[in-house]
Amino acid sequence: MAAVGTHEAEQTAASRWAGGRSPFDVGWGKLMMWLFLMSDALTFSGMLVGLWTLRLGSPTWPDRAHIMNIRLVGVMTAILICSSTTMALSVYETRRGARRRAVWFLTATILAGFAFAALQATEWTHFILDGARLNTNPWGVPAFSFTFFIITGYHGLHVVGGCVYLWAMAHRIAKGLSGAGGLEVAGLYWGFVDLVWVFIWPSIYLL
Amino acid sequence: MDAVAVRQPEMAHEPHPRESFIRHYIFSIDHKMIGKQYFLTTMFMALVGGAMAMLMRAHLGWPDNGVLSPEQYLQAVTMHGTIMIFFFLTVMLTGGLGNLLIPLMIGARDMAFPFLNMISYWTFVPGVITILLSYFVPGGPAGNGWTAYAPLSAVPAAEGGAGLGQTLWIIAILFVVISSLFGSLNFLTTVINLRTRGMSMGRLPLTIWGAFVTAVLALLSFPVLMAALGLLLLDRLAGTSFFEASNLIIGGAASTHQGGDALLWQHLFWFFGHPEVYILILTPMGVVSDIISTFSRKPIFGYKAMVLSLAAIGFLSFLVWGHHMFVSGMHPLLGAAFMGSTIIIAIPSAIKTFNWCTTLWHGRIHFTTAMLFAIGFVSVFVTGGLSGIFLAIAPVDLYLHDTYFIVAHFHFVMASASLFAILAGTYYWFPKFFGRMMNETLGKIHFALTFLGIYGTFYPMHFIGLHSNDRRLYETTAYPFLSHTGPVDVFVSLSAFLLGFAQLFFIANFLWSLKYGPVAGDNPWHANGLEWTTTTPPPHGNWEGALPAVYRWPYDYSVPGARDDYVPQTVQAIPLVAAAGAGGGEA
Ligand code: HEM
Ligand SMILES: [Cu+2]
Numbered sequence: 160m161a162a163v164g165t166h167e168a169e170q171t172a173a174s175r176w177a178g179g180r181s182p183f184d185v186g187w188g189k190l191m192m193w194l195f196l197m198s199d200a201l202t203f204s205g206m207l208v209g210l211w212t213l214r215l216g217s218p219t220w221p222d223r224a225h226i227m228n229i230r231l232v233g234v235m236t237a238i239l240i241c242s243s244t245t246m247a248l249s250v251y252e253t254r255r256g257a258r259r260r261a262v263w264f265l266t267a268t269i270l271a272g273f274a275f276a277a278l279q280a281t282e283w284t285h286f287i288l289d290g291a292r293l294n295t296n297p298w299g300v301p302a303f304s305f306t307f308f309i310i311t312g313y314h315g316l317h318v319v320g321g322c323v324y325l326w327a328m329a330h331r332i333a334k335g336l337s338g339a340g341g342l343e344v345a346g347l348y349w350g351f352v353d354l355v356w357v358f359i360w361p362s363i364y365l366l
Numbered sequence: 367m368d369a370v371a372v373r374q375p376e377m378a379h380e381p382h383p384r385e386s387f388i389r390h391y392i393f394s395i396d397h398k399m400i401g402k403q404y405f406l407t408t409m410f411m412a413l414v415g416g417a418m419a420m421l422m423r424a425h426l427g428w429p430d431n432g433v434l435s436p437e438q439y440l441q442a443v444t445m446h447g448t449i450m451i452f453f454f455l456t457v458m459l460t461g462g463l464g465n466l467l468i469p470l471m472i473g474a475r476d477m478a479f480p481f482l483n484m485i486s487y488w489t490f491v492p493g494v495i496t497i498l499l500s501y502f503v504p505g506g507p508a509g510n511g512w513t514a515y516a517p518l519s520a521v522p523a524a525e526g527g528a529g530l531g532q533t534l535w536i537i538a539i540l541f542v543v544i545s546s547l548f549g550s551l552n553f554l555t556t557v558i559n560l561r562t563r564g565m566s567m568g569r570l571p572l573t574i575w576g577a578f579v580t581a582v583l584a585l586l587s588f589p590v591l592m593a594a595l596g597l598l599l600l601d602r603l604a605g606t607s608f609f610e611a612s613n614l615i616i617g618g619a620a621s622t623h624q625g626g627d628a629l630l631w632q633h634l635f636w637f638f639g640h641p642e643v644y645i646l647i648l649t650p651m652g653v654v655s656d657i658i659s660t661f662s663r664k665p666i667f668g669y670k671a672m673v674l675s676l677a678a679i680g681f682l683s684f685l686v687w688g689h690h691m692f693v694s695g696m697h698p699l700l701g702a703a704f705m706g707s708t709i710i711i712a713i714p715s716a717i718k719t720f721n722w723c724t725t726l727w728h729g730r731i732h733f734t735t736a737m738l739f740a741i742g743f744v745s746v747f748v749t750g751g752l753s754g755i756f757l758a759i760a761p762v763d764l765y766l767h768d769t770y771f772i773v774a775h776f777h778f779v780m781a782s783a784s785l786f787a788i789l790a791g792t793y794y795w796f797p798k799f800f801g802r803m804m805n806e807t808l809g810k811i812h813f814a815l816t817f818l819g820i821y822g823t824f825y826p827m828h829f830i831g832l833h834s835n836d837r838r839l840y841e842t843t844a845y846p847f848l849s850h851t852g853p854v855d856v857f858v859s860l861s862a863f864l865l866g867f868a869q870l871f872f873i874a875n876f877l878w879s880l881k882y883g884p885v886a887g888d889n890p891w892h893a894n895g896l897e898w899t900t901t902t903p904p905p906h907g908n909w910e911g912a913l914p915a916v917y918r919w920p921y922d923y924s925v926p927g928a929r930d931d932y933v934p935q936t937v938q939a940i941p942l943v944a945a946a947g948a949g950g951g952e953a
């Protein structure tokens with residue numbers, strides 16, 4: 160016989176999802192960043208699907224090893240991956256309360272981001288000097304150059320935007336306006352930018 | 367134990383003594399005001415979209431009168447679809463109803479991030495302005511259908527409206543997409559994090575479940591559309607050719623664009639497009655479930671099945687997009703796979719329908735206007751769902767694709783169903799938000815005329831479609847095989863005018879009731895949801911004092927032995943009619 164009122168039952172069944180608390184123990188900022196990154200991942204997926212559709216539909220596809228400086232791109236990738244480490248260290252130091260060190264690690268991360276963007280710009284310059292444009296290129300497969308520009312460009316925007324975001328965070332950490340929680344949210348974004356590159360890199364340069 | 371203090375991140379919700387006009391009405395961050403802004407803006411867009419429909423029917427009923435030129439006709443079709451889908455239904459259901467209802471129904475003070483909520487509305491407004499602006503540019507607005515198929519949409523020289531009009535179309539939709547993304551971030555975070563004490567996921571009203579799954583779909587499908595629109599814009603403006611195949615001949619000259627693929631657009635678009643149609647129906651399904659339960663004075667039948675089928679529909683909706691492309695020359699095996707997944711998605715839809723009927727069964731039904739529209743929803747949803755099953759069968763669809771049969775299908779299952787739920791919801795929640803009741807007599811006239819108008823307009827389209835009348839054909843009189851359908855078209859047009867006329871009753875009722883409707887109490891329908899436990903209209907921060915704690919699901923109607931036939935979610939122990947015997951409790 161069910162008792163009138165369900166308070167007791169509720170007590171025993173009390174779970175993370177029972178309301179009155181965050182089920183994942185995270186604030187809205189972090190949760191929202193996770194959700195945003197999921198949706199952004201799908202934007203990139205749309206573009207990569209576009210790349211692969213056109214590429215598989217094209218009778219030929221230029222040999223990247225002859226056109227692009229694969230070694231330079233390897234360096235870019237290494238820089239970006241290392242910057243995720245400095246980012247993580249910065250969150251760690253903030254959590255320990257070592258704000259100065261945290262800001263140093265953040266600065267390193269930002270510099271790495273700019274280095275990546277600068278190398279990407281060199282890549283673009285070479286490519287353009289070789290005659291690549293959005294609608295044509297010397298290798299006779301227009302899709303090769305326009306997918307390159309659009310996808311690396313969109314990723315590059317994410318990197319530069321991320322640098323600005325981290326710069327603002329560094330400012331806030333230095334002033335004591337933000338704590339480890341806020342920085343972790345920024346770290347999620349930075350890790351994502353890194354992760355996406357791991358998909359773009361092989362799709363454009365390696366495979 | 368009894369005095370439960372609910373801990374919630376308090377977000378500066380002390381009543382503001384006096385907000386400036388701008389802070390209160392324009393750049394408000396209160397979810398109720400933002401919801402009203404969305405509601406009114408999208409209602410206005412519905413009028414624009416409706417006017418397009420009237421123009422189309424004026425032409426199609428009497429094609430020889432030359433009401434519209436061929437170009438204008440295609441533009442009217444396109445703008446009707448675009449405005450109704452993107453600027454009315456999508457945004458009304460999420461920005462409008464979602465904003466108004468989510469915090470109130472889960473016991474939150476506001477959205478998780480009220481400022482982003484305000485930004486979201488103010489990202490939508492430029493979209494509205496852009497799409498309206500496109501009427502006034504050389505060549506007029508886009509004329510390529512709401513699906514904007516490439517290469518027509520990618521080639522500025524293709525036809526009237528394919529120039530600046532199409533570019534503005536893309537930009538306008540991009541605004542809507544970004545605004546919706548902001549919205550779904552907020553909705554998901556709010557529902558996950560800000561439910562009040564005791565409001566477990568298993569006690570959420572189905573309206574909220576619908577809005578929640580909708581937000582998931584929007585979060586995962588809109589970004590793909592965003593990518594596609596971005597690439598399309600680049601194709602038009604920057605010289606890329608993602609969607610333009612090699613060697614197109616445009617106006618006698620070879621196009622300079624090389625290497626794209628028009629089918630890529632279709633895949634990306636429908637990967638978004640099918641979830642989108644469910645974005646337009648899941649919240650309505652929830653709204654109708656709640657209204658049917660309230661006015662049957664019975665618990666909703668099969669709550670768990672309702673939630674699971676919402677989730678199943680949400681999941682499956684990402685696997686069926688190919689059913690829009692059966693004629694695109696896809697591999698027959700792939701076609702068969704999409705056919706299979708499409709048939710499967712009909713199962714959860716049927717489960718929901720049976721549950722609505724079972725909820726009505728033996729209920730003590732109160733035929734309020736809201737209830738009539740909710741029952742009407744079930745009717746039009748079934749009618750449209752059944753034609754969906756025809757279309758799911760690939761060989762049948764090869765014949766029916768792009769005929770009026772499709773138009774009939776989705777106007778029943780999506781357009782009418784969504785519209786009915788929005789109207790039902792408006793009649794139902796109007797008292798809460800505006801403090802007054804709407805007029806029931808005018809409401810019932812509105813319902814009767816709308817219901818007749820809908821069936822009169824869309825039911826005959828099945829037959830026109832079976833006669834192979836193409837859905838975007840301008841000159842129906844030019845083909846002998848269509849000579850029998852002329853009178854049907856006249857009938858359809860007259861019904862459409864009736865349908866349009868019927869909405870005047872709604873507008874009049876809405877405006878009149880705002881000022882002269884009888885004052886509504888806090889809970890005029892004797893309903894259980896949390897939104898009815900606060901004052902009418904709800905104050906800033908939604909509840910005076912502490913947030914309510916929740917002890918039961920929102921469907922405890924006609925609990926045996928209880929004193930009243932409803933038990934609001936905040937009631938801990940059910941007041942009984944007699945001292946001994948009867949026990950109640952959660953169903
Ligand atoms: C019972 C389940 C359903 C099935 C089996 C089904 C099947 C289909 C199929 C196969 C098509 C493609 C027809 C063609 O273009 O040749 C279609 C079109 C469409 N369906 Fe459904 N459908 C179902 C339910 C729904 C629901 C619930 C909605 C919306 C709420 C919806 C909205 C649409 C729309 C908008 C189109 C036309 C899109 C366009 O070409 O403009 N359908 N449906
Ligand atoms: Cu579909």
